[in-house]
Amino acid sequence: xxxxxxxxxxxxxxxxxxxxxxxxxxxxxxxxxxxxxxxxxxxxxxxxxxxxxxxxxxxxxxxxxxxxxxxxxxxxxxxxxxxxxxxxxxxxxxxxxxxxxxxxxxxxxxxxxxxxxxxxxxxxxxxxxxxxxxxxxxxxxxxxxxxxxxxxxxxxxxxxxxxxxxxxxxxxxxxxxxxxxxxxxxxxxxxxxxxxxxxxxxxxxxxxxxxxxxxxxxxxxxxxxxxxxxxxxxxxxxxxxxxxxxxxxxxxxxxxxxxxxxxxxxxxxxxxxxxxxxxxxxxxxxxxxxxxxxxxxxxxxxxxxxxxxxxxxxxxxxxxxxxxxxxxxxxxxxxxxxxxxxxxxxx
Numbered sequence: 001x002x003x004x005x006x007x008x009x010x011x012x013x014x015x016x017x018x019x020x021x022x023x024x025x026x027x028x029x030x031x032x033x034x035x036x037x038x039x040x041x042x043x044x045x046x047x048x049x050x051x052x053x054x055x056x057x058x059x060x061x062x063x064x065x066x067x068x069x070x071x072x073x074x075x076x077x078x079x080x081x082x083x084x085x086x087x088x089x090x091x092x093x094x095x096x097x098x099x100x101x102x103x104x105x106x107x108x109x110x111x112x113x114x115x116x117x118x119x120x121x122x123x124x125x126x127x128x129x130x131x132x133x134x135x136x137x138x139x140x141x142x143x144x145x146x147x148x149x150x151x152x153x154x155x156x157x158x159x160x161x162x163x164x165x166x167x168x169x170x171x172x173x174x175x176x177x178x179x180x181x182x183x184x185x186x187x188x189x190x191x192x193x194x195x196x197x198x199x200x201x202x203x204x205x206x207x208x209x210x211x212x213x214x215x216x217x218x219x220x221x222x223x224x225x226x227x228x229x230x231x232x233x234x235x236x237x238x239x240x241x242x243x244x245x246x247x248x249x250x251x252x253x254x255x256x257x258x259x260x261x262x263x264x265x266x267x268x269x270x271x272x273x274x275x276x277x278x279x280x281x282x283x284x285x286x287x288x289x290x291x292x293x294x295x296x297x298x299x300x301x302x303x304x305x306x307x308x309x310x311x312x313x314x315x316x317x318x319x320x321x322x323x324x325x326x327x328x329x330x331x332x333x334x335x336x337x338x339x340x341x342x343x344x345x346x347x
Contacts, residue, residue: 002345003118004326005054009047014324020114022069025125027133029083032142034116035060035317036333036341037150038177044330050111058117058343059085059110062145065133066120075133080140082148082303083116083123084132084296085109100130101156101293108293117326119345134299137307143320143342144306144313147180149294150340151302151311154180157264157291158188159298161237168192170226170235170254173242173265174202176339179316181239181264182209187310190237194229196222197242201336208315226254234259234284243267245274252276257284264291316340322347 001019006012022028037060043051051057061083065075075081085108088100095103109115109132113124123133136145154177163169169185171178174197185193186209195206196215203214215225226235234256240248243265251261253276267274280286305311318338321329323345333341 001119002323003056004323006044006051006057008053009045011053012044012327012330014326019120020122022067022122023125024070025072025128026069027065027072027075027123027128028067029061029063029081029121029123030066031061031063031116031119031121031345033062033146034058034343034345035143035146035150036329036343038175038333041330041334045334048111050108056114056116056118056121057110058115059108060146060149061116061121062142062148063116063121069125072128075128076135079135080138080142080145081133081135082145082299083109084127084130084134084299085149086293086295087113087124087127087130087132090126090130098295098297100295117323117343117345119323131296134296134303136303140307141314143317143344146342147313147316147340148299148302148306150177151180151184151306151313152294152298153177153291154184154264155298155301156294157181157239157262157289158184160289160291161239161260161262163188163190163237165189166191167236168194168230168256169237169239170194170196171239171241172196172222172247172251173240174199174206175241175336176316177264178239178241179206179209179339180311181241182206182211183311183316184305185237187305194226194235199336205318205339223250223253230256233257236260238262239264241265245271248274249276252280252286252288255280255284255286259284259286261286261288262291263288317342320344320347
């Protein structure tokens with residue numbers, strides 16, 4: 001098979017290697033699409049401690065079940081499937097509640113296990129036993145299926161926010177994740193959606209989603225604009241979908257009474273702290289939530305939204321590349337030239 005091998009920061013080589021075979025409990029997937037995540041970009045550029053090269057990364061996967069290892073039940077050859085990234089121990093209190101993304105010993109496909117930037121991949125036995133292989137209708141394209149993983153992460157982030165028809169929602173960051181959050185908020189019939197970014201290309205792409213208001217924070221103070229748009233009350237829900245310290249601080253200052261804030265994006269490890277007026281949290285009764293990855297039930301919810309057309313996955317995909325062009329594809333994703341960039345290994 002053909003695979004893209006990550007050999008260390010800034011080094012990715014596409015080459016032929018032996019197609020994997022199924023051991024006991026494993027499932028072989030023929031990968032037809034694997035979208036590029038911001039984490040994939042960071043791994044390629046800087047490395048990551050839980051990714052040991054040489055390694056195949058990629059975890060936003062859509063493919064077909066090709067073969068089953070001995071002992072596998074409940075999975076059918078020929079099924080079109082997505083693969084859940086997080087693999088838990090199955091024993092800790094988080095795994096017992098189905099929150100495998102928070103497992104104290106958790107590992108992940110595309111990080112610890114080899115991922116989807118290849119024509120074939122095996123799903124390891126612990127992931128198969130956990131139910132990480134989720135079928136979808138053949139009517140859905142594989143690139144659209146690759147959007148299930150990032151959308152499931154957005155669902156995880158919004159689970160804490162309880163968006164309703166009375167809520168004004170502000171999203172800082174108009175990249176692919178910010179746009180998915182906007183689509184989810186729209187599917188929940190939020191009263192008003194405001195999108196904020198400093199990058200004009202991102203703002204132009206966000207316009208295609210028809211939010212109620214767009215704020216160019218390179219030209220305007222976003223806190224002042226949000227307060228003006230909400231009659232001085234602030235936003236009911238704020239999602240920070242960019243890893244910028246000052247934006248998290250702006251989110252706190254922009255929240256209404258009983259406001260809910262999601263710090264969806266992490267901050268740089270060398271500068272992980274922010275400063276804000278804690279009295280705003282106290283007197284306005286603001287809640288601040290984190291969000292990390294997702295779990296199987298949220299994949300099913302994301303898949304249902306896409307299959308029913310409540311989230312238009314095709315609209316979020318702006319670039320498709322063959323595997324041979326993996327470095328160019330990563331550069332496209334990193335440069336913010338589009339929204340979701342999808343690898344198609346058989347193209």
